[in-house]
Amino acid sequence: MQIHELELVIKNADRAINNEDFDQLMDFYSEDATLVVKPGTLAKGKEEIRRAFVAIADYFNHSLIVNQEKMAIIETGDTALVVAKALLSANQKTDSAFSMERMATYVFKKDSTGTWRCIIDNSYGAELLE
Amino acid sequence: MQIHELELVIKNADRAINNEDFDQLMDFYSEDATLVVKPGTLAKGKEEIRRAFVAIADYFNHSLIVNQEKMAIIETGDTALVVAKALLSANQKTDSAFSMERMATYVFKKDSTGTWRCIIDNSYGAELLE
Numbered sequence: 001m002q003i004h005e006l007e008l009v010i011k012n013a014d015r016a017i018n019n020e021d022f023d024q025l026m027d028f029y030s031e032d033a034t035l036v037v038k039p040g041t042l043a044k045g046k047e048e049i050r051r052a053f054v055a056i057a058d059y060f061n062h063s064l065i066v067n068q069e070k071m072a073i074i075e076t077g078d079t080a081l082v083v084a085k086a087l088l089s090a091n092q093k094t095d096s097a098f099s100m101e102r103m104a105t106y107v108f109k110k111d112s113t114g115t116w117r118c119i120i121d122n123s124y125g126a127e128l129l130e
Numbered sequence: 131m132q133i134h135e136l137e138l139v140i141k142n143a144d145r146a147i148n149n150e151d152f153d154q155l156m157d158f159y160s161e162d163a164t165l166v167v168k169p170g171t172l173a174k175g176k177e178e179i180r181r182a183f184v185a186i187a188d189y190f191n192h193s194l195i196v197n198q199e200k201m202a203i204i205e206t207g208d209t210a211l212v213v214a215k216a217l218l219s220a221n222q223k224t225d226s227a228f229s230m231e232r233m234a235t236y237v238f239k240k241d242s243t244g245t246w247r248c249i250i251d252n253s254y255g256a257e258l259l260e
Contacts, residue, residue, distance in 0.1 A: 034206045042204070072258035074172070076164045076249040079209060081237050083256050103256035105235050107211050119206040125256055126213050126233035128202040 004073045006080060006108055009116050014066045020057050022050050030109065030117040039128050049121075060090040060098070069101075078110040086123055102127070134203045136210055136238055139246050144196045150187050152180050160239065160247040169258050179251075190220040190228070199231075208240040216253055232257070 009028065016025035026046050029035075035043040035052055043052040057064060070085040084106065089099040107120035122128065139158065146155035156176050159165075165173040165182055173182040187194060200215040214236065219229040237250035252258065 030206070032207050034204055036204065070259045074164055074166065074250050074252060076160070076237070077162050079237060079239065079249055081211075081235060081250045081252060083235065083252070083258050085256070085259050103259070105211060105213065105256075107206070107209060107237060109209065119209055120204050120211045122204060122211060122213070126215070126235075128213050129200045129215050129233070 004071075006073055006082060006116055007068075007071055009108070010068055010071070010082065010084070010106070013118070014068065017053065017064065017066050020062065022053055025053060026050055028118050029121070030111065030119045033117070033119050033121065036122040036124050036128070039124055039130070063090045065089050068104075080108045080116070082106040082108060083125075134201075136203055136212060136246055137198075137201055139238070140198055140201070140212065140214070140236070143248070144198065147183065147194065147196050150192065152183055155183060156180055158248050159251070160241065160249045163247070163249050163251065166252040166254055166258070169254055169260070193220045195219050198234075210238045210246070212236040212238060213255075 013028040086104045103125040104123040143158040198214045233255040234253040
């Protein structure tokens with residue numbers, strides 16, 4: 001099976017999270033992107049999203065590792081829905097080790113240069129409804 | 131809580147499905163929309179989507195009722211991700227009565243007239259990964 005361009009984009013974004021390279025990470029988002037920080041809390045735009053990732057890295061005591069185990073990509077025009085099984089782990093979290101699976105949903109859009117940018121990052125998927 | 135415009139749009143689309151009013155239903159889709167008919171099978175564009183809905187209505191012996199029990203909507207620019215708990219039921223299915231819950235994901239986009247159209251209809255949500 002051919003690897004979709006977006007799988008590589010998301011792999012690189014995960015690497016940037018895992019390396020805490022927030023400058024590089026912001027490159028994956030559109031200017032007006034929305035990140036679900038947790039159900040009920042959104043970060044809007046690169047500045048807020050960057051701040052959220054810095055806080056998340058802190059919260060996990062700089063040991064967060066994110067990886068997508070499986071992905072399905074559905075494309076229409078310049079927009080794509082990505083459904084992913086994301087694995088999060090952190091072995092240095094202050095109070096306890098941590099590992100969890102999330103069924104995430106992301107929306108990507110091609111910008112005017114043909115580059116895919118994440119416009120909606122909802123790692124909680126349908127958990128938002130709980 | 132205020133009702134999001136899209137909740138009404140989706141309610142009306144569900145009504146069109148339940149009434150088997152496929153002309154009206156097609157109005158909710160963009161020209162290039164993608165429908166996940168089932169995992170691995172996509173319908174692309176209004177003609178294929180309409181044909182898929184006719185077949186689905188047939189399959190459920192014209193008794194399919196779709197209803198969204200809960201929705202979360204995340205908007206960025208002209209695009210919105212909808213995560214929904216959808217309830218499907220059919221009491222006249224040939225072999226057995228049928229009822230199921232699905233955690234669905236839809237992507238909507240505002241067209242040039244400001245009307246929301248569904249561009250990706252994935253009622254299977256993360257089930258695509260199974």
